[in-house]
Amino acid sequence: MKKLITGILLVVMMLSLAACGGDTADDDSSNTGAVYHVGVCQLVEHDALDAATEGFVDALEEKLGDAVEIEVQLAQGEPNNCTTIINNFVAGNVDLIMANATPALQAAVSGTDTIPILGTSVTEYGVALGIDNFNGTVGGNVSGTSDLAPLDGQAAMIQELFPEAKKVGLLYCSAEANSQYQIDVVTEELTKLGYECTPYSFSDSNDLATVATSAAENSDVIYVPTDNKCADNTGIIDNVCRPAKVPVVAGEEGIASGCGVATLSISYYDIGYQTGVMAAEILAEGADISTMPIAYAPSVTKKYNAEICQELGITIPDDYVAID
Amino acid sequence: MNIDALINGLPGAAAQGLIWGIVAIGIYITYKILDIADLTVDGSLGTGGAVCVMMMLAGYSNGMSLAAAFVIGMVTGLVTGLLNTVMGIPAILAGILTQLGLYSVNLKIMGSRANTPINPNNYDLLVSLRNVKNVPFYENAIFITAVITLVIVAILYLFFGTEFGCTLRATGGSEAMCRAQGVNVEFNKVVGLTISNGLVAFAGGLLAQYQGFADVNMGRGAIVIGLAAVVIGEAIFGRIFSNFALNLIAMSLGSIIYYLVLQVVIWRGLDPQLLKLLSAIIVAIFLAIPYFKGKYFNGVILARHSGSEKGDAENAGN
Numbered sequence: 172m173k174k175l176i177t178g179i180l181l182v183v184m185m186l187s188l189a190a191c192g193g194d195t196a197d198d199d200s201s202n203t204g205a206v207y208h209v210g211v212c213q214l215v216e217h218d219a220l221d222a223a224t225e226g227f228v229d230a231l232e233e234k235l236g237d238a239v240e241i242e243v244q245l246a247q248g249e250p251n252n253c254t255t256i257i258n259n260f261v262a263g264n265v266d267l268i269m270a271n272a273t274p275a276l277q278a279a280v281s282g283t284d285t286i287p288i289l290g291t292s293v294t295e296y297g298v299a300l301g302i303d304n305f306n307g308t309v310g311g312n313v314s315g316t317s318d319l320a321p322l323d324g325q326a327a328m329i330q331e332l333f334p335e336a337k338k339v340g341l342l343y344c345s346a347e348a349n350s351q352y353q354i355d356v357v358t359e360e361l362t363k364l365g366y367e368c369t370p371y372s373f374s375d376s377n378d379l380a381t382v383a384t385s386a387a388e389n390s391d392v393i394y395v396p397t398d399n400k401c402a403d404n405t406g407i408i409d410n411v412c413r414p415a416k417v418p419v420v421a422g423e424e425g426i427a428s429g430c431g432v433a434t435l436s437i438s439y440y441d442i443g444y445q446t447g448v449m450a451a452e453i454l455a456e457g458a459d460i461s462t463m464p465i466a467y468a469p470s471v472t473k474k475y476n477a478e479i480c481q482e483l484g485i486t487i488p489d490d491y492v493a494i495d
Numbered sequence: 496m497n498i499d500a501l502i503n504g505l506p507g508a509a510a511q512g513l514i515w516g517i518v519a520i521g522i523y524i525t526y527k528i529l530d531i532a533d534l535t536v537d538g539s540l541g542t543g544g545a546v547c548v549m550m551m552l553a554g555y556s557n558g559m560s561l562a563a564a565f566v567i568g569m570v571t572g573l574v575t576g577l578l579n580t581v582m583g584i585p586a587i588l589a590g591i592l593t594q595l596g597l598y599s600v601n602l603k604i605m606g607s608r609a610n611t612p613i614n615p616n617n618y619d620l621l622v623s624l625r626n627v628k629n630v631p632f633y634e635n636a637i638f639i640t641a642v643i644t645l646v647i648v649a650i651l652y653l654f655f656g657t658e659f660g661c662t663l664r665a666t667g668g669s670e671a672m673c674r675a676q677g678v679n680v681e682f683n684k685v686v687g688l689t690i691s692n693g694l695v696a697f698a699g700g701l702l703a704q705y706q707g708f709a710d711v712n713m714g715r716g717a718i719v720i721g722l723a724a725v726v727i728g729e730a731i732f733g734r735i736f737s738n739f740a741l742n743l744i745a746m747s748l749g750s751i752i753y754y755l756v757l758q759v760v761i762w763r764g765l766d767p768q769l770l771k772l773l774s775a776i777i778v779a780i781f782l783a784i785p786y787f788k789g790k791y792f793n794g795v796i797l798a799r800h801s802g803s804e805k806g807d808a809e810n811a812g813n
Binding site: 216242244245246247248249250251252253254255256257258259261262263264273274277278280281282283284298299300301302311345346347348350351374 | 607609613624627708
């Protein structure tokens with residue numbers, strides 16, 4: 172009797188979960204003539220990563236139209252979920268995996284050495300995959316696009332806008348490998364230019380306000396890299412830094428529009444789109460992924476946040492574009 | 496979206512489930528045997544992963560690295576145990592404190608990098624997501640983790656069968672009774688927490704190899720997945736298995752079932768934003784099963800009188 176009840180509950184649960192599948196999933200494309208199946212594993216829902224996925228999907232659909240079927244899965248911020256998702260893609264024998272963010276890429280590389288893998292929103296592939304003497308091409312079944320903005324350019328931007336400043340505070344989340352890498356490089360560049368750099372790292376959004384306050388008190392300028400946690404919490408940074416009259420230079424446009432004065436911006440949509448173009452070449456034109464070098468953002472733009480600049484009384488050179 | 500994809504995905508889910516099964520066995524020791532909800536695991540899983548990966552990158556052998564993960568994991572459990580017994584901090588808070596502190600420790604272990612890869616192309620990994628199909632059985636991740644699980648179960652079975660092991664089991668059952676018998680309850684709790692976290696960290700080391708990286712966030716939600724496995728294992732196999740060793744194996748099976756269900760959900764192509772909600776629903780349903788059984792079916796009450804005092808205590812405890 173008890174076993175029976177347990178069994179019934181189990182079956183009901185399985186069925187109800189199965190019924191949770193969205194309507195979009197019911198198109199059963201196995202008979203609609205889709206030739207290529209592509210799986211996208213994205214680490215977390217977030218403006219920048221969403222834009223990259225959107226760019227990827229747009230590019231693929233533009234190039235291949237109905238011939239491609241794309242399945243997007245989100246790991247909801249848990250690296251462990253990436254493994255489950257990748258396992259599912261590999262089992263479904265997809266033709267290509269797009270891994271959006273570092274842990275997704277690592278899980279994909281662990282999952283298969285045959286299915287082509289394209290990464291995006293990964294800053295440095297050599298670091299992400301533990302490759303010594305990385306030469307720009309991963310080889311094997313892996314390639315992709317990097318979200319690395321020119322860090323020397325960002326250091327130069329700080330010098331251009333704030334030549335008088337002496338102390339630069341570097342605000343970032345210690346849980347993000349990408350941020351740590353950028354902070355290391357930017358510290359080197361800024362030290363060369365004669366600035367004194369101090370890292371201010373926080374572990375999650377709860378201690379961000381405290382760390383940001385301490386950074387604002389002890390710095391003339393604050394630099395924020397392309398950090399997911401900062402991007403999620405620009406409001407906190409803005410509330411601390413604006414009253415303290417400390418300008419923030421950001422690594423990407425989303426952060427700059429929320430709390431920064433200026434950024435040397437790359438577009439995540441563009442790198443996603445570029446990844447989609449690479450995917451189309453691999454799928455339809457038979458390009459060899461093992462010889463494809465990692466691609467970078469096609470263009471960078473100097474942008475500024477008009478509202479904050481005005482409030483802090485910062486004059487911006489003419490070649491900067493205002494963020495809408 | 497065809498059924499082949501689901502079937503092909505099952506081995507991977509089973510391997511992942513087996514690794515988490517070791518976490519579940521660790522959690523079983525604290526949650527079921529000692530009656531402590533130990534939240535240290537969210538930190539110690541990452542500690543194990545970090546230690547294992549850093550040791551392997553430094554050139555140590557696989558076995559050494561996993562052993563180190565186990566030992567360091569035991570230390571994290573020891574810390575929680577001492578916070579609880581020596582400093583008198585409630586167990587759940589002690590676990591939270593250790594977990595909080597371990598975040599920084601894990602970062603430092605990995606040389607201040609939040610994410611450290613261990614590339615299966617360059618290292619000889621014991622288990623890898625790649626090795627679940629089309630490899631000789633002795634390289635298969637499922638086979639290897641199954642063997643490891645059996646070894647762990649055998650050791651724990653022998654350990655909990657000793658005189659000391661029995662007092663450990665009795666500690667969670669009735670602390671006052673144990674104390675009256677002259678058992679050092681505090682010491683037992685510390686030992687239990689130490690073993691539990693050692694196992695969790697060991698599983699963390701395996702998991703890092705399996706997924707190809709250690710990440711400072713990899714332990715996030717570990718307690719929920721582990722508890723889910725414990726609860727599922729108990730709900731389904733609790734009445735069938737009465738032997739202690741089989742109970743431990745039930746934890747492993749519970750964990751596999753959790754991942755199979757999750758695989759079905761993902762295969763079914765759900766709205767990906769609902770993933771966490773569905774994980775929570777899976778756990779809630781299995782948590783409710785013993786309660787409903789106790790409330791609506793007389794059979795359980797009869798079973799209680801016929802000497803299943805363990806289930807009785809559990810129902811009361813939940």
